[in-house]
Amino acid sequence: MAAELAAASERELPERESVIRRIRDHEGGKHRPDDEYTELYCRVYGLSEYALFNDVDEDATDDDEINAIELARRAAASDVGRETTDRLELAVDDLASDYPRTPPGQLLGRVRRHLEYVGRLLDGKKTLAEYRRLLVAGGWLSLLGATCHIDLRQFPAAAARLRTAAQLASHAEHPEIRAWCLETEAWQALTEGEYHHAMVLAQGAQDVAPRDSSAFIQATGQEGRAWARMGKGPETRAALTRIQQMVSPMPMPDRPEHHFKYDPAKSEAYTATTLSWLGDPAAVHYARQVLARLESEEDGGPRPRRAASARLDLALALLATDEPGEAGHLVLQAMETRLLVPSNYWRAKEVIAGVERRSVAEAGDLREVYRELYGAPQLPQLHT
Structure with a gap:
């Protein structure tokens, strides 16, 4: 099986013994395969993810949801009707709210259907009114699908989804979706190290977005992150100040987990990430607060996937305050959750690189864990 997985993979997997240990963990139920290995098993067996890995037939579950909407449509005396579009829009909101707690490969299947x-x-x-609402729903779904593709580092598919979302938004005259498309491209550019391009895209998103929209705030945050990666302190802090001014009067939304709805709590998390990328010691305080909140029972309960990313923020911030031991412990915890998506692997690599340069005894163990989970790391130079 290790040989078949290696043959099905588009990149070099870890050493065979490491892959064999992982297969045994999967067979014994110790760990569920992550997105990459899930896809490889599906290629080897020629079956869908749901057929291989779900006790509940999620295809059937999602079909039931769509069938329920379809029945309501048929009950109305029209091909579409208000009831259908209302329920479809609720389904779009449900999918966007499930994004933070659902593996991207799994959510992508629901989005496709x-x-x-x-x-x-x-x-x-x-x-005409129904036509526009369908275009808007299709635009949000295409945008969410693109976000999942980026998380999985499936960039050609993400680009196609973003183009579709932008076209639907243009036909529907919906500037916020158009702005989210540019913001999403900016995030992808950040993950690829194209910081100046990310800054330009984020500023373009702000030009397009309505000033009172979540897209405008999120794009401002991406601009700040891009400035931070380029080491531009004044520009970074100016972006953070603008976000704080926009967010401070905002009420908490009904669904704070909605991916396309900005809530005040996200501001603190963005501040932690941005300052940690800038190498500002103040990031430690923010990152600790964010991690504590994400693991608490407040505001909807613990959010493990976001908490894993918050550990990476705190770990990077601790490197700036010369605390590599705790930083290494945190990045190990984040990796062992197996909740990091491929678009975040580089953030773990960055912390490991910083720990190694400080000659921490556990650095070799961190590299080995990363290699077993994600493949041989080509560690980057830590931005300072």
Whole structure:
């Protein structure tokens, strides 16, 4: 099986013994395969992810949701109808709210099925108002699908989804979706180390977005992150100040986990990330507060995936205050959760590189854990 997985992979896997140990963990139920290995098993067996790894038939579950909407549509005397579009928009909100706690490969399957349903509805008879609502729903779904593809580092598919989302937003005259498309591209550029390009895209998103929208705030945050990666302290802090001014009067939304709805709590998390990337020691305080909140029972309960990312922020911030021991411990905890998505692997590598340069005894163990989980790391130079 290790040989078959290696043959199915598009990149070099860890040494065979490491892969064999992982397969045994999967077979024994010790760990669920992460997104990369899930895809490899599916290639080897020629089966879907849901057929291989889910006790509950999630295809059927998602089909039930769509079938329920379809029944309501047929009950109304029109091809689409208000009831159908209302329920479809609620389903879009549900998917966007599930994003922080659902593996991207799994959420992507649900998004695809809803997009197929939107496509069928667009082929039917509809009023102009219904047509626009379908375009908007399709735009949000395409955007969410692109975000999942970026998390999985499937960049050609992400680009295609973003183009579709932008086209639907243009037809529907929906500037916020257009702005989110640019913001999402900016995040991808950041993960690829294209910091100046990310800054330009983030500023472009702000030009397009309505000034009172979540997209405008999020794009401002991405601009700040890009400035931080380029080591531009004044520009970074100016962006953070603008975010604080926009967020401070905001109420907490009904669904703070909604990926496309900015809530005040996210501001603190963005501050922690941005200052840690800038190498500002103040990031330690923010990052500790963010991690404590994400692991508490408040505001909807613990959010393990976000907490794993928050550990990376805190670990990087601790390197700036010359505390590599705790930084190494935190990055190990983040990796062992197995909740990091591929688009965040580079952040773990960056911390490991910093720990190694400080000659911490456990640095070799961190490298080995990373190699077993994600493949041989090509460690970057830590930004200072």
